[in-house]
Amino acid sequence: MQNSEAMALSAALLAVAGELTQRINDGVVARGFEGMRPAHGFAFARLAPNGATVTDLAAHLGVTKQAASQLVDEIVRKGYAERRPHPDDARARLVVLTGRGWACTRAAEEAAADAVRAWVDVLGEGEVRAMLGQLARIAPCGPIRPTW
Amino acid sequence: MQNSEAMALSAALLAVAGELTQRINDGVVARGFEGMRPAHGFAFARLAPNGATVTDLAAHLGVTKQAASQLVDEIVRKGYAERRPHPDDARARLVVLTGRGWACTRAAEEAAADAVRAWVDVLGEGEVRAMLGQLARIAPCGPIRPTW
DNA sequence: CGAAATGGTCAAGCAGGTTGACCATAGCTT
């Protein structure tokens, strides 16, 4: 495979990823969750199952724990999450989503589904599902790094 | 297609895009082009063919022209580009890549090819090429927005 | 028990972006 093809693939992938991010965020905001940024969505993805500590979150986002702590301050102040004492470790604090945080997460899922539906209209459901399979096999396990 | 599938697809796509960005940038730096950030790569992609004005670049990157001008200052200072008078418009200045700028662009292509090769090892060339075709059909035409 | 490691926060600084103001040149309308 030629360098130019690799570059074309990279450009297309990054363009699609950028637009997807934009669409999800726009969709979330349009559903009434103002002041949300894409980084919040990545945080929610980590918090959603069972909550997480600030340090966990920092590792997941690929930033310092101070930055993660600031981000938690923000989503707590806006009512999307709260800090609870950690059941097993008196040093740590477990950050969990509030009801509003869950609602926002569902809004993000809906927005993502809308964006994907647009792809299904162009490619058909089979190809989109195939793409999911392919991407899942090459997706890294490490931290989600929105670093660009 | 369910919301959860759409979310999984989105997460995989963003994870792959994030890692690709990281790998390309690391590869560029490893090839001797220090101090480069992913945003520079997006700028080079626009400058490469025939140069561009600061305003063009700003539209392409989705930032203000002041921000684009600062970025041009930086790549000029580092020797990757230069500002030349615009042939048709005395107000405008055409930003073009220098030899070093072209070398950096080629390094980025090589790094991208390395990253794609890793995918070919997992998926096979056919599926990677199929992915290119699919992505090309859903890629937006608007500005590349690394906004997240 | 005491030393080192870990979870978390506070404070200061930096980097990259934004808004606002401004100048020079183009282009259009008379």
Place this chain on the structure above:
DNA sequence: AAGCTATGGTCAACCTGCTTGACCATTTCG
């Protein structure tokens, strides 16, 4: 040709998100 408006570009001030560095509380291990 004259004048108004639009466009390309830069300078300056500010804002936001993240980093580094210092520090305290608690846990873990020798």
